[in-house]
Amino acid sequence: MTATRLPASDPLVAQVTAGLSRLGLALRTHAWRDTAPRGLTPTQAQVLALLQASATPLRLSAVAAGLSVTLPTASDAVKALVAKGLLAKSKAGDDARAIALSLTAAGRDAAESGARDPDFVAAVLEALTHAEQAVFVRSLVKMVRTLQERGDIVPARTCVTCRYFRPLAHADDAERPHHCAFVDAAFGDRSLRVDCSEHAEEVPDVAARRWHEFVAVSGVLGDATSAATSAKDVLRGP
Ligand code: SF4
Incomplete structure (x- = not known):
């Protein structure tokens, strides 16, 4: 079954965009509340979650792409996590000149402690x-x-x-x-x-x-x- 092509000007596009933006804002707001007490920004927590979900170490470019953020934003978050001892840098397996990022033991613990699903999503689904x-x-x-x-x-x-x-x-x-x-x-x-x-x-x-x-x-x-x-x-x- 193929859906008909929807023009970007269709009112549905604007309404779904507005709805998704509201949901995204709610997620980011709750992320701040959850990560601040752990001394992490939401982006840093997302980097930990991304690496926890990855079967292999990731390059900085893959981290940026995975979080849909710019390279400088990903780089800032990675630097802070390395300084906190939560991330380790090593040579990429397929290119000795490239750097791959992986979780340290402390980083794995931090990622696991932050893996709790937000309660407000459960409340939304209950509706x-x-x-x-x-x-x-x-x-x-x-x-x-x-x-x-x-x-x-x-x-x-x-x-x-x-x-x-x-x-x-x-x-x-x-x-x-x-x-x-x-x-x-x-x-x-x-x-x-x-x-x-x-x-x-x-x-x-x-x-x-x-x-x-x-x-x-x-x-x-x-x-x-x-x-x-x-x-x-x-x-x-x-
Ligand atoms: S539940 Fe997991 S393992 Fe099973 S089909 Fe879905 S993705 Fe694959």
Whole structure:
């Protein structure tokens, strides 16, 4: 299912931009409240979180890209973290002239202590029904993947790019139509991961096929009463 092209002048674009900006402001405000007592700025805390989520040390340019900040901003945060003993610099594995950044033991502790999810996000989600939460998470995954494809964000560890993801493997089950081969369990849209520590990147052509299967039933699974038959019909094709 392909969405029609939306002009930037469409009022929906302005309204979604305003809504996302408000949510971003709320996240940043809470980040300040959470990180200040730990002696970190939100950017420094984000650098720790990014390196904690990365399987390998990262270069400064990758840190800047991962946080969507400028190189000087990333550099300032990294310098402060190195001075605090939370980050270590070493030679990059693929280029002896380049510097790679990794967490020290103290940095890992700091990253773990800051990994708490903000309570206000839980409060926001409580305002949604289970069906709305599922549609929200599904939409979030699609938006993150689109940004990733455009090069606007660094690759995220989402289900839709994971080797273990089997979309619609249980098309008869409206609540839990997908399958995670890592834990060998069925799950629904509400449990789709945007950042999963068990994620393993799928090869591009298989990931593209799975993505097509996943989006082919957009708008179908939100309706639990017709999901089982509709999902099967979509996968079966004309
Ligand atoms: S391992 Fe994680 S990212 Fe991969 S399919 Fe399972 S839950 Fe999704």
